[in-house]
Amino acid sequence: MGAGRSGTTLLDIVLGNAEGSLSCGELNRFPRHRGHPPLVEPDSPRAAFWKDVRGRLEQRRSRLDFDRLSALEHRHAYHTSALRTLAGLGDDADAAQYSGYIRDLYECLFEVSGAATLIDSSKYPGRALRVRQALAGTAIRVVFIYLRRDPVDVVRSFAKQGIEQPSKSWIAANAYYAVVNALCQLAAWSLRRSGCKVVGVSYEHLLSDPRGAVRKIAQALELDAAGVERCLPANEFRVGPLFHGNRIRLKHVIKLEGHRSEAQRLTWREKITRWLNRPFYAPRPQS
Numbered sequence: 353m354g355a356g357r358s359g360t361t362l363l364d365i366v367l368g369n370a371e372g373s374l375s376c377g378e379l380n381r382f383p384r385h386r387g388h389p390p391l392v393e394p395d396s397p398r399a400a401f402w403k404d405v406r407g408r409l410e411q412r413r414s415r416l417d418f419d420r421l422s423a424l425e426h427r428h429a430y431h432t433s434a435l436r437t438l439a440g441l442g443d444d445a446d447a448a449q450y451s452g453y454i455r456d457l458y459e460c461l462f463e464v465s466g467a468a469t470l471i472d473s474s475k476y477p478g479r480a481l482r483v484r485q486a487l488a489g490t491a492i493r494v495v496f497i498y499l500r501r502d503p504v505d506v507v508r509s510f511a512k513q514g515i516e517q518p519s520k521s522w523i524a525a526n527a528y529y530a531v532v533n534a535l536c537q538l539a540a541w542s543l544r545r546s547g548c549k550v551v552g553v554s555y556e557h558l559l560s561d562p563r564g565a566v567r568k569i570a571q572a573l574e575l576d577a578a579g580v581e582r583c584l585p586a587n588e589f590r591v592g593p594l595f596h597g598n599r600i601r602l603k604h605v606i607k608l609e610g611h612r613s614e615a616q617r618l619t620w621r622e623k624i625t626r627w628l629n630r631p632f633y634a635p636r637p638q639s
Contacts, residue, residue, distance in 0.1 A: 356528075357509035364594060365606055369582075370575040372576065374592055376594065377473055377597040378473055381474075383425050389595045427446065428482050434481055438538060454486040480539050493574075495550075495551065502556060503625050507625050526625055529629055533632035534631075551569055562608055566580050587608055
């Protein structure tokens with residue numbers, strides 16, 4: 353869970369290098385793109401992988417209606433749906449249909465990949481709550497990671513133009529970060545109350561101490577982090593077949609950039625951003 357531009361795709365790729373784990377990317381976008389990963393060559397291994405997943409899903413479901421699934425995804429998995437889920441509102445038949453789709457998609461991914469662990473970086477708190485409901489009573493164990501990033505860097509990232517992800521104004525980015533993290537905290541509270549494990553980690557911790565951050569997550573997920581440990585000396589992480597996410601998913605290998613200390617003074621706007629978002633992100637004091 354987390355806001356956009358918080359590093360969920362990066363974390364997905366890093367964890368995908370653990371033994372027996374698979375980087376799936378943002379699976380919430382699977383119906384919108386009709387099961388075809390965007391910006392991927394049709395004859396590439398990644399396209400072939402998702403073609404197999406789509407074929408397995410078609411075998412499981414009598415009718416694979418992507419328009420209907422996309423509508424269900426939007427209704428049940430986006431940010432504001434968290435409030436409806438927590439309040440117990442909504443159409444039970446719709447929720448059951450969405451839960452069945454989530455179970456089928458995950459099971460197809462397990463079958464095609466042979467992986468023991470799937471990393472889904474969809475990040476919406478509403479989707480996390482629905483995933484918990486969908487997998488309740490199944491043999492699939494689910495752990496949620498709540499990733500936070502310095503709001504100043506998030507707002508700076510949203511100011512970028514000409515990239516795949518849409519930009520936001522300063523006001524919109526601040527409001528978005530605050531609202532999403534408030535919803536994530538509500539979702540995390542609900543998930544923990546229901547017995548689910550939620551691991552909190554910061555993007556800055558992942559960059560400054562990747563070994564420590566990964567070990568913390570691996571312990572909660574019961575992952576074998578040896579594969580990630582082998583990537584650390586060369587700082588090279590293989591990119592798995594992520595369906596969607598940040599543009600770094602299109603690379604073959606990525607490197608972690610070291611966390612930059614606060615070298616430049618904050619502008620008055622950035623100071624306001626820090627102040628507004630203190631309830632959701634408290635930077636660790638510098639030594």
